[in-house]
Amino acid sequence: MTAQIIDGTAVAAKAYDRIQADVQEFTRIYGRAPVLATVLVGDDPASQTYVRMKANRCKSVGMESRRIEIPAEASTEEVVARIEELSQDPGVDGILLQHPVPAHVDGRAAFEAIIPSKDVDGVTYASFAKMALGATGFRAATPGGILSLLDAYDVPLAGKHAVVIGRSPILGKPAGMLLLERDATVTYCHSKTKDLDAIVSTADIVIAAVGRPELIQGSWIKPGAVVIDAGYNPGNVGDVEYEKASEAASLITPVPGGVGPMTIATLLEQTVAAALDARTLTAT
Structure with a gap:
C-alpha cells in the first residue's frame, strides 16, 4: 500500500476561490475590504517570513493586511x-499575534488582549472554551485547517480512534477537542507518554503536533490509518517519518504542502467571517 497524498495546497486553492468571492461581495457592499492586522514582536527571521506569506495571501484574495511591528x-x-488599541479599532476585523514572542513577553497576556470577536487565529481562552463546548466561535487556525483537510478527503471521524501527539494550547489540545466534537474517540499523547509506539499503532487517525523531527516512526502506523503531520522542522522535515509511514497509511499529509496552506486559508476565512459579524452587529 502506498498512501494517497492529502494535497493541502489544492484544498486551500479552492478555499481561496470562495474567500475571494466573499471579499469581493463584502467590498462591494461596505466600500472596503476586510482587514487583518498582523502583530510581529521582534525580528525573528522565520516569523518575518510567515508574516510576509500571510500578507501576500491577503493581497491575492483582495483583503487588506496591516503589519504592526513592535521592537523586540x-x-x-x-x-x-498595542493589541488593545487594535481590538478597539473599528477599521480592523481580525488580529493575529505572530508567535512565538520574545521570552520576556508574556504571550498569554498578549493573546488575551485580543477581543474574542477579532480572535481569528483562535488563541484566546474564550475561543478555546467555545470551540471545546461546540459553541459558535473561531477555531484555532491550524486545527481548523486540519479538520477542513479531513473533510475534503471524506475521512469519517465518528467512532474512529484519533491519537493526538502534542498538547500545545493552540494546536494539540484544540485539535483533539474538534475531533471529539465530531464523535471521534481521542487519546492525547505528549513527551511523558509511556509506550507511545503502542498507542499510535492503535490509531485510525494520527495527528502529529509535537515539534520533534520524525518522532513518529513509520513502523508505528496501523495499516490504513490517516496521518496528519502538523510538525515543521528545519530542512522541511515533519514530525512523522514520512516515507515509511506512507507505506502503511491510506492518506498522509506532506511537509510542506499539507497542513500549512490550510492554516492560512482558515485564518483568512475567519477574518472575513469576523468582518461580516461586525457589520451585522452594527446594523442591529
Missing part, C-alpha cells in the same frame, strides 16, 4: 497596549 525589547505591557 518591548515590555509585555507595551505589547498588550
Whole structure:
C-alpha cells in the first residue's frame, strides 16, 4: 500500500476561490475590504517570513493586511497596549499575534488582549472554551485547517480512534477537542507518554503536533490509518517519518504542502467571517 497524498495546497486553492468571492461581495457592499492586522514582536527571521506569506495571501484574495511591528525589547505591557488599541479599532476585523514572542513577553497576556470577536487565529481562552463546548466561535487556525483537510478527503471521524501527539494550547489540545466534537474517540499523547509506539499503532487517525523531527516512526502506523503531520522542522522535515509511514497509511499529509496552506486559508476565512459579524452587529 502506498498512501494517497492529502494535497493541502489544492484544498486551500479552492478555499481561496470562495474567500475571494466573499471579499469581493463584502467590498462591494461596505466600500472596503476586510482587514487583518498582523502583530510581529521582534525580528525573528522565520516569523518575518510567515508574516510576509500571510500578507501576500491577503493581497491575492483582495483583503487588506496591516503589519504592526513592535521592537523586540518591548515590555509585555507595551505589547498588550498595542493589541488593545487594535481590538478597539473599528477599521480592523481580525488580529493575529505572530508567535512565538520574545521570552520576556508574556504571550498569554498578549493573546488575551485580543477581543474574542477579532480572535481569528483562535488563541484566546474564550475561543478555546467555545470551540471545546461546540459553541459558535473561531477555531484555532491550524486545527481548523486540519479538520477542513479531513473533510475534503471524506475521512469519517465518528467512532474512529484519533491519537493526538502534542498538547500545545493552540494546536494539540484544540485539535483533539474538534475531533471529539465530531464523535471521534481521542487519546492525547505528549513527551511523558509511556509506550507511545503502542498507542499510535492503535490509531485510525494520527495527528502529529509535537515539534520533534520524525518522532513518529513509520513502523508505528496501523495499516490504513490517516496521518496528519502538523510538525515543521528545519530542512522541511515533519514530525512523522514520512516515507515509511506512507507505506502503511491510506492518506498522509506532506511537509510542506499539507497542513500549512490550510492554516492560512482558515485564518483568512475567519477574518472575513469576523468582518461580516461586525457589520451585522452594527446594523442591529
